[in-house]
Amino acid sequence: MLFSHRFLLLRAPISPFRCAGKGLRMANTRSSSRPFSPKPSIPSSGSNGTSKASLRCRARRDGAKKTVETTGVPSGEASEPKDDRLLDIEEFAYKPVKASKSSTPGTFLDTTRVKGFAVESKVETPINWELVLDGIKKMRFSGNAPVDTMGCEKAGRFFPPKERRFAVLISSLLSSQTKDEVNHGAMKRLSDNGLLDAVSIVKTDEATIAKLIYPVGFYLRKAKYMKKVAEVCLAEYDGDIPDSLNALLSLPGIGPKMAYLVLNVAWNNVQGICVDTHVHRISNRLGWVAQPGGVQKTRSPEETRISLQKWLPKEEWDPINPLLVGFGQTVCTPLRPKCSICIVNQLCPSAFKESQTPTPIKKLKRSEES
DNA sequence: ATCCAGGTTG
DNA sequence: CAACCTGGAT
Numbered sequence: 240m241l242f243s244h245r246f247l248l249l250r251a252p253i254s255p256f257r258c259a260g261k262g263l264r265m266a267n268t269r270s271s272s273r274p275f276s277p278k279p280s281i282p283s284s285g286s287n288g289t290s291k292a293s294l295r296c297r298a299r300r301d302g303a304k305k306t307v308e309t310t311g312v313p314s315g316e317a318s319e320p321k322d323d324r325l326l327d328i329e330e331f332a333y334k335p336v337k338a339s340k341s342s343t344p345g346t347f348l349d350t351t352r353v354k355g356f357a358v359e360s361k362v363e364t365p366i367n368w369e370l371v372l373d374g375i376k377k378m379r380f381s382g383n384a385p386v387d388t389m390g391c392e393k394a395g396r397f398f399p400p401k402e403r404r405f406a407v408l409i410s411s412l413l414s415s416q417t418k419d420e421v422n423h424g425a426m427k428r429l430s431d432n433g434l435l436d437a438v439s440i441v442k443t444d445e446a447t448i449a450k451l452i453y454p455v456g457f458y459l460r461k462a463k464y465m466k467k468v469a470e471v472c473l474a475e476y477d478g479d480i481p482d483s484l485n486a487l488l489s490l491p492g493i494g495p496k497m498a499y500l501v502l503n504v505a506w507n508n509v510q511g512i513c514v515d516t517h518v519h520r521i522s523n524r525l526g527w528v529a530q531p532g533g534v535q536k537t538r539s540p541e542e543t544r545i546s547l548q549k550w551l552p553k554e555e556w557d558p559i560n561p562l563l564v565g566f567g568q569t570v571c572t573p574l575r576p577k578c579s580i581c582i583v584n585q586l587c588p589s590a591f592k593e594s595q596t597p598t599p600i601k602k603l604k605r606s607e608e609s
Numbered sequence: 610a611t612c613c614a615g616g617t618t619g
Numbered sequence: 620c621a622a623c624c625t626g627g628a629t
Contacts, residue, residue, distance in 0.1 A: 386615075415616040416624080422614095456614070457623045464617090494617045515615035540616085564615055573613065574629080 349549050364550040365527050367586050372555070374583035375566050384565030385419050394426055395435060401479050404505040405472065406435045408480045408490075411497040412464055416456035425452040437478040440469035464492030482506050495541055503557055512551070513560045514544040517567030522547055524571065524589040 349362040365371075395406030409429070414422050428451045429435055434443060449462035468490050472480055480501070481487050487498040499513040512518070522528045523536045528546035530537055537543040551559065563571075570577050575595055584590040 411615095414614095416614055418614050418626085421625090454625055456616090456625070458625090460618090460623055492617065496616060500615085513615085516613090517615060560615080567615080 360531050362549045363529075365525065368525075368527065368551075371525060371583045371586050372562075374586070375562060378570060378582060379562055379565050384568045386561060386565045386568060395430075398435075402436055404480050405437060405478070406430075407505045408468065408472075408493075408501055409435060409465065411501050412468065412492050413452060413455045413461055415497070421455055425455045428452070437469040437473040440465055441473055461492060464490075467491045468493075480505060482508070484510055495544070499544075500560070503560075509553070509557050512544050512547055512556045514540040514547070515560070515564065516540070516573070517564045517571075518547075518560060519543045520573060521563050521567055521571050524576075524587060526588045527551075 346361045346363050348359055350359050394410035395403035398406060406426075410422065410426050413425055417425075426435075429448075432451060433439055434448070434451065440448065445462050445466055448465055449458050452458050452461060452465075455461060471490060472478055475481075481490070482502075484498055484502060487493055487501055488495070493501070495511075496513060496515050499511045502508045502510055503513060514522075519537070519540045522543050528537045528543050529535060530542060530546075537546055547559075548556070567573070570581050576593055578584045578587070578590045578595060581587070581590070
């Protein structure tokens with residue numbers, strides 16, 4: 240989480256993990272000022288004709304777990320890490336989506352392989368997706384999301400490239416189901432004990448590691464994974480981390496989400512969209528993705544990834560994650576999304592469809608009044 | 610009591 | 620799909 244996305248607002252002075260927890264607060268717990276104007280200023284043009292999700296089509300996912308589909312990925316660019324310079328705050332500003340030919344709304348045919356069979360299906364480029372994206376960027380730019388401010392990310396920002404990559408991998412491993420602050424604390428403890436490289440992790444026993452990373456989610460399991468990952472990295476990659484998708488996926492505890500993330504962040508190699516729970520949820524709320532056959536929502540992050548990649552221009556693949564994560568942390572929250580302050584609510588098929596307030600405040604019965 | 614924290618595994 | 624871990628929010 241925190242360590243895993245690219246943008247960084249805080250410049251930690253010395254230790255990358257210096258700013259552990261204190262002084263940092265989740266943006267949405269600080270209610271002083273609204274991050275942006277609540278006034279919707281975007282014209283309502285017809286919402287992209289989403290019919291009401293006819294539920295229940297339990298498409299089964301076929302089992303091939305660790306082999307990730309790469310349909311639609313122009314696999315030409317095994318880009319070397321271009322440059323290790325990290326982005327500064329000024330570069331955090333999102334630039335407007337520039338219209339490209341691939342951005343023209345419309346439908347096109349897509350061929351996907353399903354269990355060996357080539358299946359053609361119509362893919363719709365969502366209407367107004369650029370407007371929506373720009374709106375979200377505006378909201379993101381003026382607001383603070385944990386994903387932004389927490390980020391002493393880039394674990395090992397001040398480490399040499401190899402150590403930094405390894406730290407990125409570790410922080411990714413730890414991050415799932417764990418709050419930013421907690422993960423940050425764990426990384427700091429590891430860092431303080433000199434445990435952010437393969438050699439030292441291999442030399443440290445599991446219990447010690449577990450203790451240090453506690454209370455990240457699933458710390459016992461992750462302590463195991465860390466050991467194993469360190470062993471593999473040491474034995475096969477000279478202490479560095481793998482630079483290919485499949486090699487990353489083969490590491491224990493690293494699934495698609497983290498693999499794409501690490502590939503993006505550590506190797507600057509965009510082979511796919513990093514789809515986490517936020518990207519998954521928001522893409523579905525916006526009507527941006529659907530299962531191969533029909534209109535239904537995607538049921539897994541992987542389905543979302545495949546679906547998104549079919550129409551989203553590749554320049555957006557990398558930025559879409561931090562963008563939607565921050566949006567999801569502050570506005571388009573999983574529970575009670577704040578549609579009223581969302582400037583793209585006119586363009587969102589799901590706006591105001593979920594409950595907006597905790598529970599309707601109890602109402603007094605006649606008999607109880609005065 | 611239930612859901613969520615940038616999921617992954619057998 | 621249940622398990623994996625724990626604390627905080629609703």
